[in-house]
Amino acid sequence: MNPTAxxxxxxxxxxxxxxxxxxxxxxxxxxxxxxxxHPQAVASSAQSTALLTDSRAADNFRNLFE
Structure with a gap:
């Protein structure tokens, strides 16, 4: 077996x-x-959840680190 695999x-x-x-x-x-x-309006995750409608990529990114 290849050790770098x-x-x-x-x-x-x-x-x-x-x-x-x-x-x-x-x-x-x-x-x-x-x-x-404005970018400052979505500074926290609660604010971004309220303002941004498409959160599929953000949810996927968050799940990659769990």
Missing amino acids: IFLPALAMAVLTFFVWWRMYFTRVGQMKRDRI
Whole structure:
């Protein structure tokens, strides 16, 4: 067995986390521009839940760290 094969799942998880973060970033920035939401208005998670409608990427990102 290849000793470096143990690092492949960790690399896959890092790539998945980066992809979900990228998706969340562009989804949120797009919605904030479209709805004219000031970034300070979504500083906490409670505020962002109240103002932002699409939270699928944020929920997925949060679950990756649980």
